Amino acid sequence: MTLPAWRGLLAATALTLLAGAAAAQPREKPLRLVVNVGLQNLDPIAGPSFVTRNFAYMVYDTLVAMDGKGEYRPQMLESWTPSADRMSWSFRLRTGLEFHDGTPVTAEDAVASIKRWGQRDSIGRRLIAATREIRILDASTFVIDLAQPFGHVIEALGKPSVHVPFVMPARIANATPPTSSVKEVVGSGPFLFIKDEWVPGEKTSFRRNPAYRPREEAADGLAGGKRPLAERVEFVTMTDVSLRAAALTQGEVDYLEYAPFDYLPRFRRDRNLVISQAGGISQIMGGVSINHYLPPFNNLTMRRALQAALDRGEIVAAHGLPADMTSPDCVSVYMCGTTYTNDASGDLIRNPSLDRARALLKEAGYANERIAILQPADSALINPMAMVVIDRLKRAGFNLDVQAGDWSSIAGRWVTREPIDKGGWNLVPVIYTGFDLADPLSNVGIGYNCTNNQPWGYCVEAMKPVLDAYVAESDPAKRKALAAELQKLAIENVTFSMDGQFRSPAVWRSELKGVIDFGFPVLWNIERAK
Numbered sequence: 001m002t003l004p005a006w007r008g009l010l011a012a013t014a015l016t017l018l019a020g021a022a023a024a025q026p027r028e029k030p031l032r033l034v035v036n037v038g039l040q041n042l043d044p045i046a047g048p049s050f051v052t053r054n055f056a057y058m059v060y061d062t063l064v065a066m067d068g069k070g071e072y073r074p075q076m077l078e079s080w081t082p083s084a085d086r087m088s089w090s091f092r093l094r095t096g097l098e099f100h101d102g103t104p105v106t107a108e109d110a111v112a113s114i115k116r117w118g119q120r121d122s123i124g125r126r127l128i129a130a131t132r133e134i135r136i137l138d139a140s141t142f143v144i145d146l147a148q149p150f151g152h153v154i155e156a157l158g159k160p161s162v163h164v165p166f167v168m169p170a171r172i173a174n175a176t177p178p179t180s181s182v183k184e185v186v187g188s189g190p191f192l193f194i195k196d197e198w199v200p201g202e203k204t205s206f207r208r209n210p211a212y213r214p215r216e217e218a219a220d221g222l223a224g225g226k227r228p229l230a231e232r233v234e235f236v237t238m239t240d241v242s243l244r245a246a247a248l249t250q251g252e253v254d255y256l257e258y259a260p261f262d263y264l265p266r267f268r269r270d271r272n273l274v275i276s277q278a279g280g281i282s283q284i285m286g287g288v289s290i291n292h293y294l295p296p297f298n299n300l301t302m303r304r305a306l307q308a309a310l311d312r313g314e315i316v317a318a319h320g321l322p323a324d325m326t327s328p329d330c331v332s333v334y335m336c337g338t339t340y341t342n343d344a345s346g347d348l349i350r351n352p353s354l355d356r357a358r359a360l361l362k363e364a365g366y367a368n369e370r371i372a373i374l375q376p377a378d379s380a381l382i383n384p385m386a387m388v389v390i391d392r393l394k395r396a397g398f399n400l401d402v403q404a405g406d407w408s409s410i411a412g413r414w415v416t417r418e419p420i421d422k423g424g425w426n427l428v429p430v431i432y433t434g435f436d437l438a439d440p441l442s443n444v445g446i447g448y449n450c451t452n453n454q455p456w457g458y459c460v461e462a463m464k465p466v467l468d469a470y471v472a473e474s475d476p477a478k479r480k481a482l483a484a485e486l487q488k489l490a491i492e493n494v495t496f497s498m499d500g501q502f503r504s505p506a507v508w509r510s511e512l513k514g515v516i517d518f519g520f521p522v523l524w525n526i527e528r529a530k
Contacts, residue, residue, distance in 0.1 A: 029528075030205075030232035031512075032253040033521055034244050037379055038201030038237040040408035042193075043181040044166050045120050049411050050433075051235075053162050054257070054521050057222070058206050058233065059100070060166035060187035063091065063110060064158030065223035066435075068518060070281060070339075072158040073223040075215070076105065076167060076188070078140075080154065086146075086474070089153050093140045096213045099169055099188045107142040112170035114157070120178035121163040122447030122454075123439070126471050127156045151474035152441060159442060160222055161435035161520075179415075190214070190228035190524045201408055204235040219516055219525045226524040229514070233523055239378045248273070251509065257521055258381055259507040261319045267507050274515070276505035280337045281434035282519025283327070286315065286385045286499045289428040289444075293417055293457040296369055297426060303494035305360035306427075309396040310389065311352040316500035318384035327501040333445055333487050335501055338438040340483040345491040349498070357396035368399045372420050373427040374413060377404040381504060386429035389499060415455050429499075433519060440470055440486050445496030458495040 035054065041047030044056035065075035074080065076097060081090045097105035111134050118128035132147035144153065157165055169186055176182050185193045191206040198204050214225035236253065238244045241260035247253040249270060259267055259275060267273050276282075288306065296302045313328035330336035331346030373390060376382045394400055403425075410428060418424040432444060441447045449467060450459040463486060470482040490496065508515055514525040 028231045030234045031230040031255070031523065031526060031528075032234045032236055033255045033523065034238050034247065034253050034257060035235045035521075036257050036381060037376075037407040039198075039204050039235060040200050041181060041411075042185050043176075045117055045163055045178050046181045047411070048162055048415065049407070050162065050520065053164060055193075055204060055235070056164060056166050056187075057189070058191040058523065059185060059189045059193045060168060061097075061189045061226075062158065062164060062166055062222070064154055066158055066160045066221055067223040068221035068516075072154045073220075075158075075223060076110070082153075086151075086153075087149070088146065089144045090137075091142055091144070094213070094215075095140070097188055098211050098213070099186050100192055100209065100211075101169075101186050102211075103169065104139075105167065105188050106139045106170075107136045108139075109170045109173070110167055111136060111142050112173035113167045114165060116173040116176070116178050117163060117165040120453065121159070121165070121442075122451065123152065123156045123159060123441035124163070124165060125451055125453060126150070126441060126447075127153065130471065149472035149474075151472055151479075152439075155439065156441070161433060161442075188212075190226045191233060201406070202237050206233040207231060214524075219514075219522075221516065221518050222522065228524050229527040230523070239380075241380050248507065248509070254512055255506065255508040255515075255521065255523075257506055258504045260380060261321055261504075264322075264505075272510050273507055274510050274512075275507050276517050276519075278505070278517050278519040279503060281335070281438050283335060283337065283434055283501055283503050284381070284431050285335050285434075285437055285501050286382070286429070286431050287444075288389060288497045288499060289414065289430050289456055290458075290494070290497065291424070291426050291456060292459075292495075293455075294420065294424060294426060296364070296366060296371070299364050300493060301360055301364035302366060303497070305357045305364060305366070305396070306393070306398075307349060307494050307497045308353055308360055309357035309392050309398075310349075310497055310499045311392060312498065312500035314392070315385050315388045316502050318388045319502060319504075321502055325503040325505075330501045331491075331498075333443060333490050333496070333498065334438050334440075334483065335434045338434050340438065340440065340480060340487075342480075342484040342487055344484040344488040348491050354392065354396045361397050366397075370401045370420070371398055371426045372401045372403060372424065373429070374410045374425050375402055375404040376407040376410050376429065378406040379431075381431055382407070382429050385431075385499060389429055417455060417457075435519065440467070440483050443490075445490040446486050449495070456496070458493070460489055460493045460495065463489045463493075 039051045041052050063076045078092045078094045118124035130148050130150035133145045135143045190212045194205040208228040214227050217224045245263040290297050316326050316328045332341045334340040448454045449463045511529045516522040
């Protein structure tokens with residue numbers, strides 16, 4: 001059987017199963033989202049994956065939220081008030097907030113959640129380090145008293161992507177270390193998680209939270225009135241992109257987190273489909289996560305050899321995207337098109353070269369040691385780029401031990417620090433969005449410097465005082481200058497190697513009304529046209 005015929009048969013079988021499942025449900029048809037990878041981890045603080053973040057936005061809520069313009073607005077909060085010197089911040093919760101177990105949301109819950117998140121996240125750790133005390137004044141009010149200037153209090157509490165400071169009950173936050181997953185999912189968000197129906201890695205089900213109290217203003221990005229209009233929502237997993245495309249076009253699923261690139265021309269001609277137009281901060285940056293703890297990449301020259309081998313144009317071309325959806329020439333670690341875009345030290349990565357990589361390997365004294373690279377074979381976004389990365393590194397002379405697997409399994413290994421012979425790793429191809437990269441304090445190659453908090457483990461001494469200055473700074477122009485200096489140090493020390501920026505749009509059925517085109521799935525406010 002030819003590959004197209006095999007895919008066609010597989011797609012038909014999958015659609016038959018989906019149709020049968022729908023027919024067996026007399027209730028309203030669920031809103032079905034096809035996520036990029038399967039959901040395995042339900043804890044947004046312990047889990048570093050986007051799919052866990054997407055899950056958490058369904059069941060949890062945030063104190064502060066980013067709107068569609070990138071501005072921060074109160075969400076669970078009624079208000080915040082800084083002191084004149086901005087060294088003390090008072091926060092007041094909205095009235096009537098309630099967790100899914102029926103208990104009220106209190107200031108104690110907010111504070112416990114902030115403290116747990118602050119042990120795990122890059123900007124969260126810096127907020128906690130700058131804090132003298134977090135005081136609870138009453139059931140609805142708490143105060144953050146700073147010990148030193150910190151110009152990013154609201155940005156920290158409103159961080160939109162991994163790791164997001166979601167609020168959970170204090171009894172759970174206080175009892176669970178930030179690197180361990182919570183045993184109980186209890187949020188106050190617009191949807192309720194149906195645990196009995198969860199099939200890890202395959203299907204996750206939710207129902208509308210009838211007790212949710214949305215804000216009165218209109219929904220805007222992650223902010224505003226989150227109105228859960230769909231009675232049921234399902235996250236489903238389809239690893240084969242042809243299945244995703246067939247399920248969407250035939251109406252068996254409603255929304256694809258990422259449109260399969262090969263099908264974009266067809267989707268654009270289909271009047272029953274809408275393609276996301278979100279750009280800027282919602283774009284994606286591919287890269288290679290480097291384990292700085294283990295040889296050989298604890299050697300800076302080895303990291304520079306890796307960086308020299310990565311041709312962003314060739315790697316991004318693996319997706320076959322039209323020119324208006326790629327930015328292979330971007331040399332900004334914050335992503336081009338975002339607030340802190342700059343080209344500091346861009347010349348170091350502007351012209352990749354396999355010959356240069358080979359020369360650097362020789363200079364580093366590389367003796368053909370085995371390098372474990374984990375390949376996320378089930379990710380339609382990461383895997384095509386990963387295959388080009390692997391090919392270029394092999395051609396440059398890196399002795400790669402390619403270990404293919406599903407992303408959920410790789411993510412579990414990625415957060416460990418085991419030696420190679422005990423399941424450790426050297427390199428992991430990954431992707432991040434601008435939500436994760438656009439600010440120095442959350443940027444994967446800058447914000448975690450010398451924190452000993454994430455698996456890649458870089459520590460650049462020269463970056464410390466510049467980061468400290470940025471942390472304390474409130475003036476936008478001065479922040480930009482400091483951000484450029486931080487980029488220079490990140491590129492020179494190869495804390496994280498970029499391999500290309502591109503846009504990967506979502507796509508959904510046109511009968512869905514109220515879809516918020518934000519850059520990742522926002523499933524409140526959606527209803528079907530009658």
